[in-house]
Amino acid sequence: MRLAILAVSVSVSVLSAATEIPQGSHALLRLVNSVSTRTAREGDFVYLRTASPIAANGQIVVPEGSYVQGVVTRSLRSGRVKGKAELAIRIDTLTLPGGQVIKLSPHLQSVDSEGTEQKVDSGENDIKQGSSHGTDAVRVGELSGAGAAIGGMATRTWTGAGIGAGAGAAVGLATVLLSRGKEVELRQGSTIDVVFDRAVPVQ
Secondary structure (H helix, E strand, O other): OHHHHHHHHHHHHHHHHHOEEOOOOEEEEEEOOOEEOOOOOOOOEEEEEEOOOEEEOOEEEEOOOOEEEEEEEEEEOOOOOOOOOEEEEEEEEEEOOOOOEEEOOOEEEEEOOOOOOOEEEOOOOEEEOOOOHHHHHHHHHHHHHHHHHHHHHHHOOHHHHHHHHHHHHHHHHHHHHHOOOOOOEEOOOOEEEEEOOOOEEOO
8 A cells, every 4th residue: 555655656746847847947949030130129029939849857848849939128239330239038938739828937048140149148148249340350451452453553553552542441441330230130940049047837
């Protein structure tokens, strides 16, 4: 009799433990819609789906393809002279295939770079774009070189090349100052890794 009671209590404890997303669990979420600091506004909804199942104690707690909804809490465009693009997203709900809606609030861990230097700022729990100083310098240098070549061909002197280089650099600098830096871009199909700071009951 004692063995039977013990077996039942163990099975119940395992079942109850498996019906929550454990603290520290990671979830990979895939974007259903694209989000960019170019167009996003505070309050815009973000739709995602789980890109892989979430398991606990050898059981799948949240199956792949479950719906997740978030909201944009801050969207800051990149500046023309200074200021990097920033995007903050709060994950709010998880909808299981059976229709159960679960409130949750994991923090962002990492995000697809999309070929840029955008990454999650763990201190502020948002996504920030990297600096464009390197590409700006290359652009100024290219226009300066093109100006030197044109000036040299036009006057056939080193003086003309120098004047052309200066003019090209000026045009390059003006172009950089009038252009915005790169925006934070989360394209449809890109992924975000989130981490649960506390356990979330599923049933």
